[in-house]
Amino acid sequence: MEIISLVRWELRNILFDKKFMLSIIIGMFISLVTIPLLMQAVSYFKEGTLLSALPVSIKIIKIATVGEHPAINELEKDVMVDVVRTDEKNAFEMLGKKEVHGVFIVDSNSGKFYGRGVGLSNLAESSVRNAVDRILRKDVKPAFNLTPDLGLESLIKSLLAPFLLLTPLFLWSLPIIQSISYDRENKIIEILFATPASRKEILLAKVIANMLFAMLLGVVWINLVQLSGLNFSNPFGVYIIFLVIAFLIISMNALVSALSASVNEATLASSISSTIIVTLFFSVTTLKVFPATALLARLSPATYIAEQVGGGASSFPLNLILMLLIVIASALLLAISAFSTEAFAFAVKPGIKQLYEGMLELLKSKTKAAFAMGFVAFSITSPVQIIAIALIFLISRINILLLLAVLVAIEEVFKALAITIIKPRKTNEGVLYGSLVGLAFGLSESILLAPIVDIFILIRIVPMVVHALSTGLFGIGYTNKNALASLLLAILLHLAYNLYLVGYL
């Protein structure tokens, strides 16, 4: 069990690094002083002073209603819905002129609603109308937060919370970079590789030591943060989320260090990757400000922390944690693969081809490697998709068709890239590896989307098949020298299913 000795020494190296420990203590001290000051400042943002400036006060959709129903009275109080009570003839006239987004008529016999709406391409409008539709027609509780009182003070506090809580992780996850890159730059890795410890053990020991450090410090940190004014309804849940994000950053740091030639390069690459991770999480969490996009905010683990401060009794995002564990496992797998390449022992950057060879050596099977590549492709695709959504939002009003086409194209391109790395030769290999990549990808996607959608078969099972089919199709094309045509076909197949799904919803 060389790994235990290694972990002990790695941990000792972290704790005995006086400069590093001092900077951690100073960092924590600064944050602890800042938190109460910020909270104090936030309390000056009283309701009504800034609320009108936020989009939450805008009437996003206008509906016409015919007849009487208690739900209509509820809706009239909503900040986002403009309700016009009228008769049936007038209501449909308004709809024809597109003066309203939808018409809802109370059936005098059953007391239920029926109605019609205009086609909407605006995401916010369609989301709100969808919510209204569910409330009125299906007699369900609002899935969206349609209440006018969002509580600005607690909202800003809750958004600040994950930011303040997670920032120290940048610093806490540096030891792994120091450890891997130092060993490599000074070629100590050569003599470590000549000891009885395996390469996997050496890398994992470094990750475990850094994680143990984050776990220990995390307990102290979450308690201190609560003392300084940020209170969580479920501190243990927050601690778990905190650790998963720490694990993600540490694994990414292990990966970038295994791919960089020097400490400096690794530190730079880690700053970029950690910034991307925290920025993505944080920006997705801010979506909870807008009722129309609040559900999307559930895609970020930071949202849970925000909700905890907001006093909400939100459920623990288990699916999200599972998805993040997939990303973490992918990063660790790639890091160990890089570690196992010969290039690593020579302090040369391994190429993608060598990285894949390292993975093959580790997993000892092309089939397993293809399945793993599906998870890797998913881990890379998700952040790219979030950035793409933001860009589409910037350049145009959200167009559902354009959005779907771009998202599908990104997914298919990254899965296809995985196939080009695996390089199947025969058609049957192309089908097998393509389907495996697609299956692993679809599985990850279904885990991620689980809480957002409720149609189990259509959204969780069928997409896995669609992913496996489309990439299997690409596998056939790739092995028969028709890569581009089959990629286009795969995109079309996938897009057709997604359009069907949108139409169904």
Next chain:
Amino acid sequence: MIEAFNLTKQFGELRAVDDVSFTAKEGEVFGIVGPNGAGKSTLIKILSTILTPTSGRAIINGLDMAKEPQKVRSIIGYLPEEPRVYDYMSGEEFLNFFSDMYKGDKKRIPELLEFVGLEKHAKRKISDYSKGMKHRISLARALIHDPPVLLLDEPTMGLDPASSRDIREKIKEMRREGKTILICTHYMDEADFLCNVLAIMNNGKFAAFGKPEELKAKLVKGRLLSIVIKENELIGKIADELGSEVDGRSIIVKTTDVSAALSKIHSTAKKFGANVLSIKTLDPSLEDVFVAVTRGQKWK
């Protein structure tokens, strides 16, 4: 004992180690000499399991490297060309760390520190060590688990003469203890001093192989004559006429028939009107063997 069978290592187009087979026995210092880029370090990295051979296999003390790499690693002590050390640790901590990695006996640490003459510097940070001290703590590190097989890559490279002599003495001491020692070196005198068996490596292959004295006798057939003449300006012309080489102020004649060579030297000197000041015979050095082999020529 190290047994290597047809070891080959290919890096893209380059065949760094080309079909190398040999056996190094217990109590033997097996030396590998060769020019830069000959493949010596690659070979030693293969034997220390850092690199996997493209083909061929090696058995170390009965353990197959490919099948039981972890067990092989626990019986070899690998010393890379440059000292690889944790600058931020003290010498003692450094040895402690590796003792843990090999589950070694901690009692060896003070013994080894004394062995390499660093007992007074055990508590000092390695960053404060001189180059020679770093080499010595590295040697102690390679010996921490008392390995029966040692793989030493240029153990005295860049060291001052005193440190080099120290390390060479230590290696001789370990040879007496019955360890199998494989050593790569640039220095011919080091190879001559330490090795029982010697291989000259060039372009990835063992170009010559045997005991140092056998190699000298086999590869440098005949004698070397060193001639000094009074007229410096005639050195080049006479050397050309004799078909020999110039070394500083001396003309070096290689021959298997000394008396015939002497008469030719005298007649040539007479022809050019040169005065011969001295003629000496030289014994071939290992360096001559090295030069002969790596240039792919044998003296007739």
